[in-house]
Amino acid sequence: MNYFSTNFTLGILGGGQLGKMMLYETRKWDxxxxxxxxxxxxxxxxxxxxxxVGDLMDFETxxxxxxxxxxxxxxxxxxxVEALEKLENEGVKVYxxxxxxxxxxxxxVQKQFYKEHQIPTSPFKVYKDKNDLNExxxxxxxxxxxxxxxxxxxxxxxxxSIIRSAEDVIPxxxxxxxxxxxxxxxxxLAVIVARNPSGDVITYPVVEMEFxxxxxxxxxxxxxxxxxxxxxxxxxxxxxxxxxxxxxVGLLAVELFQTEDxxxxxxxxxxxxxxxxxxxxxxxxxxxxxxxxxxILDLPLGNTDSKVGGIMVNLVGAExxxxxxxxxxxxxxxxMEGVTPHIYGKKETRPFRKMGHVTIVNKDLNVARKIAxxxxxxxxxxxK
Amino acid sequence: MNYFSTNFTLGILGGGQLGKMMLYETRKWDxxxxxxxxxxxxxxxxxxxxxxVGDLMDFETxxxxxxxxxxxxxxxxxxxVEALEKLENEGVKVYxxxxxxxxxxxxxVQKQFYKEHQIPTSPFKVYKDKNDLNExxxxxxxxxxxxxxxxxxxxxxxxxSIIRSAEDVIPxxxxxxxxxxxxxxxxxLAVIVARNPSGDVITYPVVEMEFxxxxxxxxxxxxxxxxxxxxxxxxxxxxxxxxxxxxxVGLLAVELFQTEDxxxxxxxxxxxxxxxxxxxxxxxxxxxxxxxxxxILDLPLGNTDSKVGGIMVNLVGAExxxxxxxxxxxxxxxxMEGVTPHIYGKKETRPFRKMGHVTIVNKDLNVARKIAxxxxxxxxxxxK
Numbered sequence: 159m160n161y162f163s164t165n166f167t168l169g170i171l172g173g174g175q176l177g178k179m180m181l182y183e184t185r186k187w188d189x190x191x192x193x194x195x196x197x198x199x200x201x202x203x204x205x206x207x208x209x210x211v212g213d214l215m216d217f218e219t220x221x222x223x224x225x226x227x228x229x230x231x232x233x234x235x236x237x238x239v240e241a242l243e244k245l246e247n248e249g250v251k252v253y254x255x256x257x258x259x260x261x262x263x264x265x266x267v268q269k270q271f272y273k274e275h276q277i278p279t280s281p282f283k284v285y286k287d288k289n290d291l292n293e294x295x296x297x298x299x300x301x302x303x304x305x306x307x308x309x310x311x312x313x314x315x316x317x318x319s320i321i322r323s324a325e326d327v328i329p330x331x332x333x334x335x336x337x338x339x340x341x342x343x344x345x346x347l348a349v350i351v352a353r354n355p356s357g358d359v360i361t362y363p364v365v366e367m368e369f370x371x372x373x374x375x376x377x378x379x380x381x382x383x384x385x386x387x388x389x390x391x392x393x394x395x396x397x398x399x400x401x402x403x404x405x406x407v408g409l410l411a412v413e414l415f416q417t418e419d420x421x422x423x424x425x426x427x428x429x430x431x432x433x434x435x436x437x438x439x440x441x442x443x444x445x446x447x448x449x450x451x452x453x454i455l456d457l458p459l460g461n462t463d464s465k466v467g468g469i470m471v472n473l474v475g476a477e478x479x480x481x482x483x484x485x486x487x488x489x490x491x492x493x494m495e496g497v498t499p500h501i502y503g504k505k506e507t508r509p510f511r512k513m514g515h516v517t518i519v520n521k522d523l524n525v526a527r528k529i530a531x532x533x534x535x536x537x538x539x540x541x542k
Numbered sequence: 543m544n545y546f547s548t549n550f551t552l553g554i555l556g557g558g559q560l561g562k563m564m565l566y567e568t569r570k571w572d573x574x575x576x577x578x579x580x581x582x583x584x585x586x587x588x589x590x591x592x593x594x595v596g597d598l599m600d601f602e603t604x605x606x607x608x609x610x611x612x613x614x615x616x617x618x619x620x621x622x623v624e625a626l627e628k629l630e631n632e633g634v635k636v637y638x639x640x641x642x643x644x645x646x647x648x649x650x651v652q653k654q655f656y657k658e659h660q661i662p663t664s665p666f667k668v669y670k671d672k673n674d675l676n677e678x679x680x681x682x683x684x685x686x687x688x689x690x691x692x693x694x695x696x697x698x699x700x701x702x703s704i705i706r707s708a709e710d711v712i713p714x715x716x717x718x719x720x721x722x723x724x725x726x727x728x729x730x731l732a733v734i735v736a737r738n739p740s741g742d743v744i745t746y747p748v749v750e751m752e753f754x755x756x757x758x759x760x761x762x763x764x765x766x767x768x769x770x771x772x773x774x775x776x777x778x779x780x781x782x783x784x785x786x787x788x789x790x791v792g793l794l795a796v797e798l799f800q801t802e803d804x805x806x807x808x809x810x811x812x813x814x815x816x817x818x819x820x821x822x823x824x825x826x827x828x829x830x831x832x833x834x835x836x837x838i839l840d841l842p843l844g845n846t847d848s849k850v851g852g853i854m855v856n857l858v859g860a861e862x863x864x865x866x867x868x869x870x871x872x873x874x875x876x877x878m879e880g881v882t883p884h885i886y887g888k889k890e891t892r893p894f895r896k897m898g899h900v901t902i903v904n905k906d907l908n909v910a911r912k913i914a915x916x917x918x919x920x921x922x923x924x925x926k
Contacts, residue, residue, distance in 0.1 A: 162869045162885045182566050185589055188887035205569055205589035443880050443903065458877035465849040465903070485546045493842035496827050501546045503572035519827065519849070 161455055163188045168455075169227030170194070171214055172234035173202030175502040175512070176431045176447075179439070180233065181205040183448045189455075194223045201503040217241045224250050231408060231454050233430055235263055236311065253355070253407040253454040254429040261404060262429055266309045266336050272424055275403040278396065279424045280415070282338040284309070291335055292327065300337050309334040341423065343415040346376070347383055348434035349397035350446055351410045352462070354453045361397055362442070362462040364390045365434050378530055379470040380523070381437045389420055396422045404429075408453045409446060411435065433472070433515075440498055440517045441468030466496075467523030469530040473499070473514035473539050475507035481541035483507040485514075491533050496520050499537075513539050545839055547572045552839075553611030554578070555598055556618035557586030559886040559896070560815045560831075563823070564617065565589040567832045573839075578607045585887040601625045608634050615792060615838050617814055619647050620695065637739070637791040637838040638813040645788060646813055650693045650720050656808055659787040662780065663808045664799070666722040668693070675719055676711065684721055693718040725807065727799040730760070731767055732818035733781035735794045736833045739840045745781055746826070746846040748774045749818050762914055763854040764907070765821045773804055780806045788813075792837045793830060795819065817856070817899075824882055824901045825852030850880075851907030853914040857883070857898035857923050859891035865925035867891040869898075875917050880904050883921070897923050 160166065168184065170177050173195030184191045185205060192208040193200075203209050212219040214234065220241035224230045229251045230242070242256035261271050266284035273279070283300065285291040294300040302324075308317035308331055320340060321327060346369070350362040366383030367376040383390060397412040404410060404427075411432030413425040435446035444452070444460025452459055475483070482505060491497050496519045504513055516533050520526035544550065552568065554561050557579030568575045569589060576592040577584075587593050596603040598618065604625035608614045613635045614626070626640035645655050650668035657663070667684065669675040678684040686708075692701035692715055704724060705711060730753070734746040750767030751760040767774060781796040788794060788811075795816030797809040819830035828836070828844025836843055857869075866889060875881050880903040888897055900917050904910035 160868060162872060162883075163867050163887055163889055178569070181589075182569065185562070185566065185887075186882075186884055188585075188885040201572075204591060205565075207588060448882075452876065457873055460876070461879050465905075483547050484544060488546060489841055492836065492844070495845050498570075498832075500570055501572040503547055503569075505547055521849075 161187065161189050164190075166190060167192055167207075167227045168451075169224060169230040170202070170206075171220065171223070171230070171232035171237045173197070173200035173206075173209065174233060175201050175500075175514075176233035177202040178205070178502065179436075179500075180431065180447045180450060183445075183451050186448075187451070189451070192223065192227055194219070199505065214238065221245060224252070229253060229454060231450070232259075235259065235428070235430070239263065254410075255407065258404050258406040258429055262427060264309045264334075265307050265426065266334060268426060269336055269338075271403070272400075275399075277400055277403060277424055278422060280305075280338045280341050282336045284334070284336050286334050288327075288330060288332045288335070291330075291337065294337070295324065295327065303340045305338040305340050306330060307336050307338065309336060341415060341417055343417050343423075344420075345383065345385060345416040346425070347385070347393050347414040347416055347422075348379075348432070349393055349412045349414065350432060350435045351397050351401040351412060352449045352453045352459050353401050353406055353408070353410070354459060355407050355456045358459050359398060359401055360459045360462055361394045362435065362438065362446070363464060364393045365437070367434070377471070377534065378527070379434050379437060380527065381441060381464060381468045382523070384523075385416065386420075389416060389422070392420075392422050396424065400424060400427060409435070409450045433470075436500070436515050437468035437470040437517055437519075439500075440496075440519045441466055466519045466521050467526050469518045469523075469526045471516045471518070471530055471534050472512060473501075473516060473537065475509050475511040475513055475539050477509045479539070479541040480508050481506060483513060484540050484542050486538040486540050487536045490536050491516065494518075494529050494532060496526065497529065497533060507539055507541050545571065545573050548574075550574060551576055551591075551611045552835075553608060553614040554586070554590075555604065555607070555614070555616035555621045557581070557584035557590075557593065558617060559585050559884075559898075560617035561586040562589070562886065563820075563884075564815065564831045564834060567829075567835050570832075571835070573835070576607065576611055578603070583889065598622065605629060608636070613637060613838060615834075616643075619643065619812070619814070623647065638794075639791065642788050642790040642813055646811060648693045648718075649691050649810065650718060652810060653720055653722075655787070656784075659783075661784055661787060661808055662806060664689075664722045664725050666720050668718065668720050670718050672711075672714060672716045672719070675714075675721065678721070679708065679711065687724045689722040689724050690714060691720050691722065693720060725799060725801055727801050727807075728804075729767065729769060729800040730809070731769070731777050731798040731800055731806075732763075732816070733777055733796045733798065734816060734819045734830055735781050735785040735796060736837045736843050736846070737785050737790055737792070737794070738837045738843060739791050742843050743782060743785055744843045744846055745778045746819065746822065746830070747848060748777045749821070751818070761855070761918065762911070763818050763821060764911065765825060765848060765852045766907070768907075769800065770804075773800060773806070776804075776806050780808065784808060784811060793819070793834045817854075820884070820899050821852035821854040821901055821903075823884075824880075824903045825850055850903045850905050851910050853902045853907075853910045855900045855902070855914055855918050856896060857885075857900060857921065859893050859895040859897055859923050861893045863923070863925040864892050865890060867897060868924050868926050870922040870924050871920045875900065875921050878902075878913050878916060880910065881913065881917060891923055891925050
């Protein structure tokens with residue numbers, strides 16, 4: 159198949175920032191794309207040959223969109239899987255597959271999948287609804303503290319809570335959920351795995367999420383993780399095992415915990431380019447978006463090594479600011495060495511909305527880490 | 543001025559590959575763009591908020607386009623300068639300025655400019671037309687061999703000839719021209735200089751054009767050039783002097799000769815991103831297209847150092863192939879380490895048409911050079 163400057167068309171479900179960054183690569187290779195997103199203002203509205211507005215969860219919309227493309231992918235998990243299944247049956251290549259997505263979309267199913275495949279993960283139980291969960295607490299089958307996760311729709315920290323008392327249960331949503339054992343960990347790590355339909359598999363270096371000491375929020379994604387090589391190798395091995403179990407095609411971002419005794423547990427996965435891989439645009443020989451294109455088009459996978467150390471800081475909307483966005487002091491961070499801001503192109507900021515990210519690269523990772531701190535102190539995402 | 547996710551609009555005259563690669567950066571920063579190009583199929587037809595089809599040499603077209611933007615730049619020298627002058631007078635920021643372009647567009651004026659500013663360049667004479675040139679030859683004021691250059695419109699080797707005999711003069715065009723002394727050189731080098739309206743100036747490392755030993759065609763652009771540090775420093779100093787003389791804003795690509803006794807002579811300049819800087823997308827901390835945006839928007843200039851060694855190979859249409867393009871063996875070069883093809887998106891190939899380029903990066907430049915040779919041997923730009 160010839161993809162370059164031809165009528166071959168790649169369909170992308172979702173037109174957010176991940177899609178936008180994927181479009182840099184399709185433009186670089188002159189691969190035609192169609193993008194579907196519910197918002198006419200989505201970041202992908204330009205830089206694609208064809209942008210359509212429509213509901214990603216609607217069967218007919220997704221099916222009709224998929225019929226017009228040669229390969230279909232998604233940049234968000236919340237898409238209509240039945241439509242993907244029908245498209246697959248009718249010969250459209252859907253990567254990652256509908257089956258992979260089914261195993262991932264529902265966190266209960268996902269955890270069960272790990273258990274069945276002997277993939278290390280924290281102990282858990284699935285509850286069909288909130289009532290079921292409450293009864294388990296009352297019957298003392300489930301003890302505080304535990305980690306509650308909604309089976310469906312969790313994203314960017316939504317749908318996840320640490321439950322320490324009966325009071326914490328009250329605000330939880332009604333739907334199916336899982337309760338996981340709260341495991342103290344040394345580090346939160348992530349490994350991105352790429353796999354193509356030919357079965358070639360490659361992993362990116364392990365990245366580390368550095369948390370704010372008080373706020374318990376990820377502040378920096380650091381590549382490579384500042385961990386022992388043996389632990390890094392173990393993390394990459396676990397991620398590869400997950401990838402092989404899913405037999406996914408495309409990228410699989412595997413979020414991991416490094417426990418206090420250096421065990422590696424799988425937290426959850428995302429079958430797409432991932433926030434933890436944004437550093438790769440500036441730091442890696444092959445960035446994750448190009449790698450995604452290589453993988454789903456069954457092209458040879460690219461080198462995942464880094465040219466330089468990389469650190470990523472998310473740009474999220476400041477508290478108490480809603481309205482037309484202003485990136486205050488952006489010119490100051492542009493004066494810092496090896497600093498590249500990425501602006502996703504959302505016109506309106508809201509508290510904690512992901513508006514962009516900043517990558518800091520340096521041959522010395524410690525220097526990059528110091529500059530990253532300056533970046534974080536300097537830039538502010540506020541409203542006009 | 544706030545450029546990011548606002549209504550600020552950057553106008554770009556010319557929608558070819560240089561513009562296309564500039565648009566990766568405007569998308570990255572969500573800077574609005576309008577692009578004008580004569581071809582509805584130009585590579586910039588997408589990824590810009592507004593694409594207009596029109597003649598770049600037509601006063602009214604350029605003027606009307608310029609009136610709708612806040613800052614106007616160009617990615618090709620062949621634009622209507624009178625329109626730029628009028629726009630400047632009416633308060634539109636035009637970078638590089640109309641004056642810079644006037645000093646560069648005509649090669650006779652450009653050479654005269656070097657002479658006036660004590661910038662080292664090969665000896666030359668300007669002739670107002672072909673008749674004038676012929677008379678100088680007859681009168682024995684001008685001796686074979688010499689380098690003939692058309693004053694206007696030379697591009698990519700067109701409008702330049704080495705004249706060794708009266709016979710070589712016959713096919714030359716009629717217009718104004720210059721005759722330059724043919725100076726044997728060790729190396730053809732280039733330095734890209736960036737300058738912002740605040741007057742900050744920065745140079746990229748010196749790159750080297752490696753020629754095919756027989757065909758006398760540039761085969762590889764190599765960064766850094768494999769030359770002595772003293773020569774490299776001299777080349778950067780000369781390029782900086784050129785930049786200061788022009789007081790240009792934006793990028794200035796300075797093409798240089800290293801003579802047999804290590805003198806540095808200015809060959810010619812281009813006031814825009816340049817083929818000799820394409821390696822920077824993969825190899826540099828700040829690529830030339832981002833640097834161009836930084837410079838013309840008066841943002842701080844970025845680090846011009848390289849992360850890794852970089853080599854660039856142009857992808858030009860194979861001889862005897864005209865028609866719908868096929869990139870034969872592209873999947874083979876994608877399997878080579880550190881190899882990134884760029885496909886400009888021209889649907890039709892023609893002999894020697896610039897269809898794309900390939901960058902090869904490696905921590906070891908010698909390894910990159912070997913892989914570059916494999917790339918060149920492997921990929922073919924042919925028609926269907």
